[in-house]
Amino acid sequence: MTDTKHKTRRSFLKAAAISTVGAGIGGATASAAESQISAKASSLPAKVPRKKLGTTGQSIPILLVGCAQKFDPKYDKILHRAFKEGVDYLDTAIVYADGQSHRTIAPFIKQIGDRSKLWITSKGPSKNATVDSYTKDLDRCLEELETTYLDLFFMHFVDDPKFLKPEYITMGERLRASKKTRFFGFSCHGDHQVALLNKAAKVGGIDAIMFRYSFAKYGDLELNKAIDACRKAGIGLIAMKTQDSVPGDQEDVLRFKSQQFTLAQAKLKAVWADERIDAAVSHLDNTQKLAENVAAAKTPAQLTMNEFQQLQRMATARAEHSCQGCSHICESHFPEKTAIARPLRYLMYHQCYGESERARSLYAQLSPEERHFEGVDLRAATRACPQGIPIEQRLAEAGRQLA
Ligand code: SF4
Known part of the structure:
Protein backbone atom coordinates (compact mmCIF):
# COMPACT_ATOMS: atom_id res chain seq x y z
CA MET A 1 0.00 0.00 0.00
CA THR A 2 1.32 3.39 -0.78
CA ASP A 3 -0.22 5.34 2.10
CA THR A 4 2.70 5.90 4.43
CA LYS A 5 0.39 7.05 7.23
CA HIS A 6 -0.60 3.45 7.65
CA LYS A 7 1.46 0.74 9.18
CA THR A 8 3.46 -1.29 6.70
CA ARG A 9 4.53 -4.88 7.12
CA ARG A 10 7.93 -3.82 8.41
CA SER A 11 6.53 -1.52 11.09
CA PHE A 12 4.10 -4.24 12.13
CA LEU A 13 6.93 -6.67 12.54
CA LYS A 14 9.01 -4.20 14.49
CA ALA A 15 6.17 -3.33 16.82
CA ALA A 16 5.17 -6.95 17.20
CA ALA A 17 8.64 -7.80 18.34
CA ILE A 18 8.47 -5.40 21.26
CA SER A 19 4.89 -6.02 22.28
CA THR A 20 3.47 -8.83 24.35
CA VAL A 21 2.35 -11.52 21.93
CA GLY A 22 -0.03 -13.02 24.47
CA ALA A 23 -1.90 -9.77 25.05
CA GLY A 24 -5.66 -10.07 25.39
CA ILE A 25 -7.82 -9.70 22.33
CA GLY A 26 -9.80 -6.52 22.53
CA GLY A 27 -12.90 -5.36 20.74
CA ALA A 28 -16.19 -6.92 19.86
CA THR A 29 -16.52 -9.70 17.36
CA ALA A 30 -17.79 -8.46 14.02
CA SER A 31 -19.63 -10.95 11.83
CA ALA A 32 -18.74 -11.21 8.17
CA ALA A 33 -21.98 -9.47 7.23
CA GLU A 34 -21.40 -6.58 9.64
CA SER A 35 -17.87 -6.06 8.37
CA GLN A 36 -19.04 -6.00 4.78
CA ILE A 37 -21.85 -3.57 5.50
CA SER A 38 -19.51 -1.16 7.23
CA ALA A 39 -16.95 -1.53 4.48
CA LYS A 40 -19.57 -0.65 1.86
CA ALA A 41 -19.85 2.85 3.32
CA SER A 42 -20.26 5.61 0.77
CA THR A 316 1.71 -20.80 14.36
CA ALA A 317 -1.35 -22.84 15.31
CA ARG A 318 -2.22 -23.88 11.76
CA ALA A 319 1.29 -24.93 10.65
CA GLU A 320 0.53 -28.62 10.48
CA HIS A 321 -2.47 -27.95 8.20
CA SER A 322 -0.46 -25.81 5.84
CA CYS A 323 1.34 -27.73 3.11
CA GLN A 324 3.66 -25.29 1.35
CA GLY A 325 4.00 -27.31 -1.84
CA CYS A 326 7.72 -28.03 -1.38
CA SER A 327 7.40 -31.53 -2.78
CA HIS A 328 11.13 -31.82 -3.48
CA ILE A 329 11.56 -32.15 0.30
CA CYS A 330 9.08 -34.92 1.11
CA GLU A 331 8.56 -36.78 -2.15
CA SER A 332 12.24 -37.61 -2.53
CA HIS A 333 12.08 -39.97 0.45
CA PHE A 334 10.58 -43.05 -1.20
CA PRO A 335 10.78 -44.78 -4.58
CA GLU A 336 7.02 -45.02 -5.11
CA LYS A 337 5.12 -42.52 -7.26
CA THR A 338 2.94 -41.43 -4.34
CA ALA A 339 2.08 -37.72 -4.64
CA ILE A 340 1.98 -35.62 -1.47
CA ALA A 341 2.00 -31.93 -2.35
CA ARG A 342 -0.72 -32.15 -5.01
CA PRO A 343 -3.38 -34.07 -3.02
CA LEU A 344 -2.67 -31.80 -0.04
CA ARG A 345 -3.10 -28.75 -2.25
CA TYR A 346 -6.41 -30.09 -3.53
CA LEU A 347 -7.46 -30.75 0.07
CA MET A 348 -6.64 -27.10 0.78
CA TYR A 349 -8.84 -25.98 -2.15
CA HIS A 350 -11.67 -28.01 -0.63
CA GLN A 351 -11.21 -27.23 3.07
CA CYS A 352 -9.92 -23.67 3.01
CA TYR A 353 -11.13 -22.04 -0.22
CA GLY A 354 -14.51 -23.75 -0.67
CA GLU A 355 -13.47 -24.93 -4.16
CA SER A 356 -14.74 -28.48 -3.72
CA GLU A 357 -15.70 -29.18 -7.31
CA ARG A 358 -12.30 -28.11 -8.58
CA ALA A 359 -10.55 -30.04 -5.80
CA ARG A 360 -12.40 -33.25 -6.64
CA SER A 361 -11.80 -32.83 -10.34
CA LEU A 362 -8.05 -32.32 -9.82
CA TYR A 363 -7.86 -35.22 -7.37
CA ALA A 364 -9.53 -37.48 -9.93
CA GLN A 365 -6.82 -36.56 -12.42
CA LEU A 366 -4.10 -38.07 -10.20
CA SER A 367 -3.03 -41.53 -11.38
CA PRO A 368 -3.81 -44.54 -9.15
CA GLU A 369 -0.05 -44.74 -8.35
CA GLU A 370 0.02 -41.10 -7.32
CA ARG A 371 -3.01 -41.60 -5.08
CA HIS A 372 -1.68 -44.78 -3.53
CA PHE A 373 -0.11 -44.31 -0.09
CA GLU A 374 -1.29 -47.29 1.99
CA GLY A 375 1.74 -49.39 2.87
CA VAL A 376 4.17 -46.72 1.63
CA ASP A 377 6.69 -45.87 4.33
CA LEU A 378 6.09 -42.14 4.80
CA ARG A 379 8.04 -41.77 8.05
CA ALA A 380 11.17 -40.19 6.54
CA ALA A 381 9.04 -37.83 4.44
CA THR A 382 7.07 -36.81 7.52
CA ARG A 383 10.23 -36.21 9.53
CA ALA A 384 11.63 -34.03 6.73
CA CYS A 385 8.52 -31.87 6.39
CA PRO A 386 9.34 -28.36 7.69
CA GLN A 387 5.67 -27.77 8.52
CA GLY A 388 5.39 -30.88 10.70
CA ILE A 389 2.46 -32.15 8.62
CA PRO A 390 1.18 -35.61 9.59
CA ILE A 391 1.42 -36.68 5.94
CA GLU A 392 -0.26 -40.07 6.09
CA GLN A 393 -3.18 -38.68 8.07
CA ARG A 394 -3.66 -35.83 5.61
CA LEU A 395 -3.42 -38.07 2.55
CA ALA A 396 -6.08 -40.29 4.07
CA GLU A 397 -8.22 -37.19 4.68
CA ALA A 398 -7.75 -36.12 1.05
CA GLY A 399 -8.82 -39.59 -0.10
CA ARG A 400 -11.93 -39.56 2.11
CA GLN A 401 -13.01 -36.06 1.19
CA LEU A 402 -12.05 -35.86 -2.49
CA ALA A 403 -12.32 -39.36 -3.96
S1 SF4 B 1 4.07 -32.18 3.09
FE1 SF4 B 1 5.62 -30.83 4.01
S2 SF4 B 1 7.49 -31.16 2.81
FE2 SF4 B 1 5.77 -32.03 1.63
S3 SF4 B 1 5.15 -30.39 0.24
FE3 SF4 B 1 3.87 -30.20 2.08
S4 SF4 B 1 4.98 -28.75 3.42
FE4 SF4 B 1 6.44 -29.44 1.86
Whole structure:
Protein backbone atom coordinates (compact mmCIF):
# COMPACT_ATOMS: atom_id res chain seq x y z
CA MET A 1 0.00 0.00 0.00
CA THR A 2 1.32 3.39 -0.78
CA ASP A 3 -0.22 5.34 2.10
CA THR A 4 2.70 5.90 4.43
CA LYS A 5 0.39 7.05 7.23
CA HIS A 6 -0.60 3.45 7.65
CA LYS A 7 1.46 0.74 9.18
CA THR A 8 3.46 -1.29 6.70
CA ARG A 9 4.53 -4.88 7.12
CA ARG A 10 7.93 -3.82 8.41
CA SER A 11 6.53 -1.52 11.09
CA PHE A 12 4.10 -4.24 12.13
CA LEU A 13 6.93 -6.67 12.54
CA LYS A 14 9.01 -4.20 14.49
CA ALA A 15 6.17 -3.33 16.82
CA ALA A 16 5.17 -6.95 17.20
CA ALA A 17 8.64 -7.80 18.34
CA ILE A 18 8.47 -5.40 21.26
CA SER A 19 4.89 -6.02 22.28
CA THR A 20 3.47 -8.83 24.35
CA VAL A 21 2.35 -11.52 21.93
CA GLY A 22 -0.03 -13.02 24.47
CA ALA A 23 -1.90 -9.77 25.05
CA GLY A 24 -5.66 -10.07 25.39
CA ILE A 25 -7.82 -9.70 22.33
CA GLY A 26 -9.80 -6.52 22.53
CA GLY A 27 -12.90 -5.36 20.74
CA ALA A 28 -16.19 -6.92 19.86
CA THR A 29 -16.52 -9.70 17.36
CA ALA A 30 -17.79 -8.46 14.02
CA SER A 31 -19.63 -10.95 11.83
CA ALA A 32 -18.74 -11.21 8.17
CA ALA A 33 -21.98 -9.47 7.23
CA GLU A 34 -21.40 -6.58 9.64
CA SER A 35 -17.87 -6.06 8.37
CA GLN A 36 -19.04 -6.00 4.78
CA ILE A 37 -21.85 -3.57 5.50
CA SER A 38 -19.51 -1.16 7.23
CA ALA A 39 -16.95 -1.53 4.48
CA LYS A 40 -19.57 -0.65 1.86
CA ALA A 41 -19.85 2.85 3.32
CA SER A 42 -20.26 5.61 0.77
CA SER A 43 -17.02 7.19 1.97
CA LEU A 44 -15.05 4.47 0.24
CA PRO A 45 -13.41 5.26 -3.12
CA ALA A 46 -15.36 4.27 -6.23
CA LYS A 47 -12.62 1.96 -7.49
CA VAL A 48 -10.11 -0.45 -6.01
CA PRO A 49 -6.68 1.23 -5.63
CA ARG A 50 -3.95 0.53 -8.17
CA LYS A 51 -0.20 -0.01 -8.00
CA LYS A 52 2.60 -0.15 -10.53
CA LEU A 53 3.52 -3.71 -11.41
CA GLY A 54 7.27 -3.86 -10.77
CA THR A 55 9.08 -1.76 -13.34
CA THR A 56 6.65 -2.49 -16.18
CA GLY A 57 5.35 1.06 -15.88
CA GLN A 58 1.82 -0.39 -15.93
CA SER A 59 -0.68 0.18 -13.19
CA ILE A 60 -2.86 -2.74 -12.06
CA PRO A 61 -5.53 -3.06 -9.35
CA ILE A 62 -4.29 -4.43 -6.03
CA LEU A 63 -7.04 -7.08 -6.24
CA LEU A 64 -7.13 -9.47 -9.22
CA VAL A 65 -9.83 -11.90 -10.34
CA GLY A 66 -8.61 -15.49 -10.28
CA CYS A 67 -10.39 -17.30 -13.11
CA ALA A 68 -10.33 -20.92 -11.99
CA GLN A 69 -14.09 -21.19 -12.43
CA LYS A 70 -16.32 -21.24 -15.52
CA PHE A 71 -18.07 -17.94 -16.18
CA ASP A 72 -21.49 -17.33 -17.64
CA PRO A 73 -20.83 -16.52 -21.30
CA LYS A 74 -24.12 -14.59 -21.66
CA TYR A 75 -23.48 -12.14 -18.84
CA ASP A 76 -21.27 -12.98 -15.90
CA LYS A 77 -22.26 -10.77 -13.00
CA ILE A 78 -19.06 -11.42 -11.06
CA LEU A 79 -16.82 -10.32 -13.94
CA HIS A 80 -18.98 -7.29 -14.71
CA ARG A 81 -19.30 -6.20 -11.07
CA ALA A 82 -15.58 -6.65 -10.53
CA PHE A 83 -14.86 -4.54 -13.61
CA LYS A 84 -17.17 -1.81 -12.34
CA GLU A 85 -15.23 -1.80 -9.07
CA GLY A 86 -11.93 -1.32 -10.93
CA VAL A 87 -10.90 -4.98 -10.73
CA ASP A 88 -10.09 -5.15 -14.42
CA TYR A 89 -7.29 -7.74 -14.22
CA LEU A 90 -8.20 -11.34 -15.06
CA ASP A 91 -5.79 -14.09 -14.11
CA THR A 92 -6.49 -17.25 -16.08
CA ALA A 93 -4.66 -20.31 -17.41
CA ILE A 94 -5.12 -22.93 -20.09
CA VAL A 95 -5.88 -25.59 -17.49
CA TYR A 96 -8.31 -23.57 -15.35
CA ALA A 97 -11.94 -24.70 -15.13
CA ASP A 98 -11.04 -28.03 -16.71
CA GLY A 99 -9.70 -26.19 -19.74
CA GLN A 100 -12.84 -24.05 -20.15
CA SER A 101 -11.74 -20.80 -18.49
CA HIS A 102 -10.54 -19.03 -21.65
CA ARG A 103 -13.63 -19.86 -23.65
CA THR A 104 -15.91 -18.53 -20.92
CA ILE A 105 -13.89 -15.30 -20.60
CA ALA A 106 -13.87 -14.56 -24.34
CA PRO A 107 -17.51 -13.32 -24.42
CA PHE A 108 -16.82 -10.99 -21.49
CA ILE A 109 -13.90 -9.42 -23.38
CA LYS A 110 -16.27 -8.70 -26.27
CA GLN A 111 -18.93 -7.31 -23.91
CA ILE A 112 -16.42 -4.80 -22.51
CA GLY A 113 -15.77 -3.79 -26.10
CA ASP A 114 -12.33 -2.30 -25.61
CA ARG A 115 -9.53 -4.79 -25.09
CA SER A 116 -7.26 -2.10 -23.68
CA LYS A 117 -9.58 -1.69 -20.68
CA LEU A 118 -8.72 -5.20 -19.46
CA TRP A 119 -5.50 -6.73 -18.23
CA ILE A 120 -5.38 -10.43 -19.12
CA THR A 121 -2.76 -12.79 -17.79
CA SER A 122 -2.72 -16.41 -18.85
CA LYS A 123 -0.41 -19.35 -18.38
CA GLY A 124 0.79 -22.37 -20.27
CA PRO A 125 1.07 -25.78 -18.65
CA SER A 126 4.48 -26.62 -17.24
CA LYS A 127 4.46 -30.41 -17.21
CA ASN A 128 7.23 -31.50 -19.57
CA ALA A 129 7.21 -27.98 -21.01
CA THR A 130 9.74 -26.84 -23.59
CA VAL A 131 10.40 -23.58 -25.37
CA ASP A 132 8.38 -24.94 -28.25
CA SER A 133 5.40 -25.98 -26.10
CA TYR A 134 5.27 -22.64 -24.28
CA THR A 135 5.32 -20.84 -27.61
CA LYS A 136 2.37 -22.94 -28.77
CA ASP A 137 0.64 -22.41 -25.40
CA LEU A 138 0.67 -18.65 -25.96
CA ASP A 139 -0.93 -19.08 -29.39
CA ARG A 140 -3.56 -21.33 -27.84
CA CYS A 141 -4.30 -18.70 -25.16
CA LEU A 142 -4.89 -16.06 -27.84
CA GLU A 143 -7.05 -18.34 -29.93
CA GLU A 144 -9.24 -19.45 -27.02
CA LEU A 145 -9.56 -15.96 -25.56
CA GLU A 146 -10.19 -14.56 -29.04
CA THR A 147 -7.73 -11.75 -28.53
CA THR A 148 -4.58 -10.67 -30.31
CA TYR A 149 -2.38 -10.26 -27.23
CA LEU A 150 -1.98 -11.05 -23.56
CA ASP A 151 -0.83 -8.44 -21.11
CA LEU A 152 1.25 -11.02 -19.31
CA PHE A 153 2.15 -14.59 -20.22
CA PHE A 154 3.32 -16.87 -17.43
CA MET A 155 5.08 -20.17 -17.54
CA HIS A 156 2.64 -21.97 -15.26
CA PHE A 157 3.41 -23.82 -12.05
CA VAL A 158 7.17 -23.59 -12.45
CA ASP A 159 8.86 -25.88 -9.94
CA ASP A 160 12.39 -26.12 -11.29
CA PRO A 161 15.01 -23.38 -11.75
CA LYS A 162 15.88 -24.97 -15.12
CA PHE A 163 12.97 -22.96 -16.54
CA LEU A 164 15.06 -19.84 -15.99
CA LYS A 165 17.88 -21.04 -18.21
CA PRO A 166 18.89 -18.68 -21.04
CA GLU A 167 16.70 -20.43 -23.65
CA TYR A 168 13.56 -19.63 -21.64
CA ILE A 169 14.60 -16.06 -20.97
CA THR A 170 15.34 -15.62 -24.67
CA MET A 171 11.94 -17.14 -25.43
CA GLY A 172 10.34 -14.49 -23.19
CA GLU A 173 12.14 -11.76 -25.15
CA ARG A 174 10.96 -13.28 -28.41
CA LEU A 175 7.36 -13.55 -27.24
CA ARG A 176 7.37 -9.92 -26.12
CA ALA A 177 8.91 -8.86 -29.43
CA SER A 178 6.16 -10.75 -31.30
CA LYS A 179 3.65 -8.52 -29.47
CA LYS A 180 1.60 -11.58 -28.58
CA THR A 181 2.31 -10.73 -24.96
CA ARG A 182 3.33 -7.42 -23.47
CA PHE A 183 5.12 -8.94 -20.48
CA PHE A 184 6.54 -12.30 -19.44
CA GLY A 185 7.09 -14.19 -16.21
CA PHE A 186 6.10 -17.29 -14.30
CA SER A 187 3.94 -18.61 -11.48
CA CYS A 188 5.23 -20.92 -8.77
CA HIS A 189 3.23 -22.76 -6.13
CA GLY A 190 5.86 -23.53 -3.52
CA ASP A 191 8.28 -26.11 -4.85
CA HIS A 192 11.76 -24.49 -5.02
CA GLN A 193 10.02 -21.13 -4.64
CA VAL A 194 12.92 -19.37 -2.92
CA ALA A 195 15.44 -20.70 -5.46
CA LEU A 196 13.18 -19.60 -8.31
CA LEU A 197 12.74 -16.08 -6.97
CA ASN A 198 16.45 -15.71 -6.33
CA LYS A 199 17.35 -16.96 -9.78
CA ALA A 200 14.77 -14.72 -11.47
CA ALA A 201 16.27 -11.71 -9.69
CA LYS A 202 19.70 -12.71 -10.96
CA VAL A 203 19.08 -13.69 -14.58
CA GLY A 204 16.77 -10.80 -15.58
CA GLY A 205 14.15 -10.94 -18.33
CA ILE A 206 11.29 -11.69 -15.92
CA ASP A 207 8.69 -8.91 -15.62
CA ALA A 208 6.48 -10.46 -12.95
CA ILE A 209 6.07 -13.50 -10.75
CA MET A 210 2.93 -14.88 -9.14
CA PHE A 211 3.85 -16.82 -6.03
CA ARG A 212 2.39 -18.29 -2.89
CA TYR A 213 2.41 -15.67 -0.15
CA SER A 214 0.32 -14.99 2.94
CA PHE A 215 0.39 -13.78 6.53
CA ALA A 216 1.86 -17.18 7.43
CA LYS A 217 5.07 -16.41 5.51
CA TYR A 218 6.01 -13.21 7.29
CA GLY A 219 8.65 -14.92 9.38
CA ASP A 220 10.25 -16.89 6.52
CA LEU A 221 13.70 -15.33 6.37
CA GLU A 222 14.87 -16.99 3.15
CA LEU A 223 11.65 -16.14 1.33
CA ASN A 224 11.90 -12.56 2.55
CA LYS A 225 15.43 -12.23 1.21
CA ALA A 226 14.29 -13.66 -2.14
CA ILE A 227 11.36 -11.19 -2.27
CA ASP A 228 13.77 -8.34 -1.53
CA ALA A 229 16.05 -9.52 -4.35
CA CYS A 230 13.11 -9.56 -6.79
CA ARG A 231 12.04 -6.08 -5.77
CA LYS A 232 15.58 -4.82 -6.23
CA ALA A 233 15.56 -6.35 -9.71
CA GLY A 234 12.28 -4.54 -10.50
CA ILE A 235 10.18 -7.70 -10.80
CA GLY A 236 6.46 -7.26 -10.18
CA LEU A 237 5.16 -9.53 -7.41
CA ILE A 238 1.66 -10.94 -7.23
CA ALA A 239 0.54 -12.94 -4.21
CA MET A 240 -1.67 -16.00 -4.50
CA LYS A 241 -3.06 -18.38 -1.87
CA THR A 242 -3.34 -15.38 0.43
CA GLN A 243 -5.79 -17.21 2.72
CA ASP A 244 -3.17 -19.90 3.43
CA SER A 245 -4.38 -23.31 4.55
CA VAL A 246 -6.46 -22.97 7.66
CA PRO A 247 -9.45 -25.30 7.41
CA GLY A 248 -12.73 -23.59 8.29
CA ASP A 249 -13.28 -25.68 11.43
CA GLN A 250 -9.85 -24.66 12.76
CA GLU A 251 -10.60 -21.00 12.10
CA ASP A 252 -13.76 -21.35 14.15
CA VAL A 253 -11.70 -22.67 17.04
CA LEU A 254 -9.13 -19.90 16.76
CA ARG A 255 -11.89 -17.25 16.53
CA PHE A 256 -10.45 -14.18 14.89
CA LYS A 257 -11.93 -11.09 16.57
CA SER A 258 -12.10 -7.75 14.88
CA GLN A 259 -14.29 -4.67 14.86
CA GLN A 260 -13.48 -3.92 11.25
CA PHE A 261 -12.49 -6.96 9.20
CA THR A 262 -13.61 -10.49 8.52
CA LEU A 263 -10.83 -13.04 8.76
CA ALA A 264 -10.62 -13.28 4.97
CA GLN A 265 -10.32 -9.48 4.72
CA ALA A 266 -7.67 -9.40 7.44
CA LYS A 267 -5.57 -11.96 5.57
CA LEU A 268 -5.73 -9.84 2.43
CA LYS A 269 -4.84 -6.71 4.37
CA ALA A 270 -1.80 -8.53 5.79
CA VAL A 271 -0.56 -9.21 2.26
CA TRP A 272 -1.27 -5.66 1.03
CA ALA A 273 0.52 -4.28 4.08
CA ASP A 274 3.70 -5.69 2.59
CA GLU A 275 4.84 -2.83 0.41
CA ARG A 276 6.84 -5.20 -1.81
CA ILE A 277 3.70 -6.95 -3.08
CA ASP A 278 1.90 -5.30 -6.00
CA ALA A 279 -1.36 -7.23 -5.99
CA ALA A 280 -3.20 -10.24 -4.62
CA VAL A 281 -5.25 -12.65 -6.70
CA SER A 282 -8.47 -14.03 -5.23
CA HIS A 283 -10.81 -16.79 -6.29
CA LEU A 284 -14.07 -14.82 -6.55
CA ASP A 285 -16.77 -17.34 -7.27
CA ASN A 286 -19.73 -15.55 -5.70
CA THR A 287 -20.86 -11.97 -5.31
CA GLN A 288 -20.55 -12.00 -1.53
CA LYS A 289 -16.90 -12.96 -1.75
CA LEU A 290 -16.37 -10.29 -4.40
CA ALA A 291 -17.96 -7.64 -2.16
CA GLU A 292 -15.87 -8.74 0.81
CA ASN A 293 -12.63 -8.62 -1.20
CA VAL A 294 -13.43 -5.31 -2.87
CA ALA A 295 -14.35 -3.69 0.46
CA ALA A 296 -11.05 -4.83 1.96
CA ALA A 297 -9.15 -3.41 -1.01
CA LYS A 298 -10.98 -0.08 -0.95
CA THR A 299 -10.98 0.75 2.72
CA PRO A 300 -7.98 2.76 3.90
CA ALA A 301 -8.33 1.10 7.34
CA GLN A 302 -5.36 -1.10 8.18
CA LEU A 303 -4.90 -4.03 10.53
CA THR A 304 -4.47 -3.07 14.13
CA MET A 305 -1.54 -4.51 16.02
CA ASN A 306 -3.94 -6.79 17.86
CA GLU A 307 -5.40 -8.13 14.62
CA PHE A 308 -1.96 -8.66 13.23
CA GLN A 309 -0.92 -10.59 16.34
CA GLN A 310 -4.01 -12.78 16.04
CA LEU A 311 -2.95 -13.68 12.50
CA GLN A 312 0.54 -14.47 13.75
CA ARG A 313 -0.88 -16.79 16.40
CA MET A 314 -3.08 -18.42 13.77
CA ALA A 315 -0.04 -18.94 11.55
CA THR A 316 1.71 -20.80 14.36
CA ALA A 317 -1.35 -22.84 15.31
CA ARG A 318 -2.22 -23.88 11.76
CA ALA A 319 1.29 -24.93 10.65
CA GLU A 320 0.53 -28.62 10.48
CA HIS A 321 -2.47 -27.95 8.20
CA SER A 322 -0.46 -25.81 5.84
CA CYS A 323 1.34 -27.73 3.11
CA GLN A 324 3.66 -25.29 1.35
CA GLY A 325 4.00 -27.31 -1.84
CA CYS A 326 7.72 -28.03 -1.38
CA SER A 327 7.40 -31.53 -2.78
CA HIS A 328 11.13 -31.82 -3.48
CA ILE A 329 11.56 -32.15 0.30
CA CYS A 330 9.08 -34.92 1.11
CA GLU A 331 8.56 -36.78 -2.15
CA SER A 332 12.24 -37.61 -2.53
CA HIS A 333 12.08 -39.97 0.45
CA PHE A 334 10.58 -43.05 -1.20
CA PRO A 335 10.78 -44.78 -4.58
CA GLU A 336 7.02 -45.02 -5.11
CA LYS A 337 5.12 -42.52 -7.26
CA THR A 338 2.94 -41.43 -4.34
CA ALA A 339 2.08 -37.72 -4.64
CA ILE A 340 1.98 -35.62 -1.47
CA ALA A 341 2.00 -31.93 -2.35
CA ARG A 342 -0.72 -32.15 -5.01
CA PRO A 343 -3.38 -34.07 -3.02
CA LEU A 344 -2.67 -31.80 -0.04
CA ARG A 345 -3.10 -28.75 -2.25
CA TYR A 346 -6.41 -30.09 -3.53
CA LEU A 347 -7.46 -30.75 0.07
CA MET A 348 -6.64 -27.10 0.78
CA TYR A 349 -8.84 -25.98 -2.15
CA HIS A 350 -11.67 -28.01 -0.63
CA GLN A 351 -11.21 -27.23 3.07
CA CYS A 352 -9.92 -23.67 3.01
CA TYR A 353 -11.13 -22.04 -0.22
CA GLY A 354 -14.51 -23.75 -0.67
CA GLU A 355 -13.47 -24.93 -4.16
CA SER A 356 -14.74 -28.48 -3.72
CA GLU A 357 -15.70 -29.18 -7.31
CA ARG A 358 -12.30 -28.11 -8.58
CA ALA A 359 -10.55 -30.04 -5.80
CA ARG A 360 -12.40 -33.25 -6.64
CA SER A 361 -11.80 -32.83 -10.34
CA LEU A 362 -8.05 -32.32 -9.82
CA TYR A 363 -7.86 -35.22 -7.37
CA ALA A 364 -9.53 -37.48 -9.93
CA GLN A 365 -6.82 -36.56 -12.42
CA LEU A 366 -4.10 -38.07 -10.20
CA SER A 367 -3.03 -41.53 -11.38
CA PRO A 368 -3.81 -44.54 -9.15
CA GLU A 369 -0.05 -44.74 -8.35
CA GLU A 370 0.02 -41.10 -7.32
CA ARG A 371 -3.01 -41.60 -5.08
CA HIS A 372 -1.68 -44.78 -3.53
CA PHE A 373 -0.11 -44.31 -0.09
CA GLU A 374 -1.29 -47.29 1.99
CA GLY A 375 1.74 -49.39 2.87
CA VAL A 376 4.17 -46.72 1.63
CA ASP A 377 6.69 -45.87 4.33
CA LEU A 378 6.09 -42.14 4.80
CA ARG A 379 8.04 -41.77 8.05
CA ALA A 380 11.17 -40.19 6.54
CA ALA A 381 9.04 -37.83 4.44
CA THR A 382 7.07 -36.81 7.52
CA ARG A 383 10.23 -36.21 9.53
CA ALA A 384 11.63 -34.03 6.73
CA CYS A 385 8.52 -31.87 6.39
CA PRO A 386 9.34 -28.36 7.69
CA GLN A 387 5.67 -27.77 8.52
CA GLY A 388 5.39 -30.88 10.70
CA ILE A 389 2.46 -32.15 8.62
CA PRO A 390 1.18 -35.61 9.59
CA ILE A 391 1.42 -36.68 5.94
CA GLU A 392 -0.26 -40.07 6.09
CA GLN A 393 -3.18 -38.68 8.07
CA ARG A 394 -3.66 -35.83 5.61
CA LEU A 395 -3.42 -38.07 2.55
CA ALA A 396 -6.08 -40.29 4.07
CA GLU A 397 -8.22 -37.19 4.68
CA ALA A 398 -7.75 -36.12 1.05
CA GLY A 399 -8.82 -39.59 -0.10
CA ARG A 400 -11.93 -39.56 2.11
CA GLN A 401 -13.01 -36.06 1.19
CA LEU A 402 -12.05 -35.86 -2.49
CA ALA A 403 -12.32 -39.36 -3.96
S1 SF4 B 1 4.07 -32.18 3.09
FE1 SF4 B 1 5.62 -30.83 4.01
S2 SF4 B 1 7.49 -31.16 2.81
FE2 SF4 B 1 5.77 -32.03 1.63
S3 SF4 B 1 5.15 -30.39 0.24
FE3 SF4 B 1 3.87 -30.20 2.08
S4 SF4 B 1 4.98 -28.75 3.42
FE4 SF4 B 1 6.44 -29.44 1.86
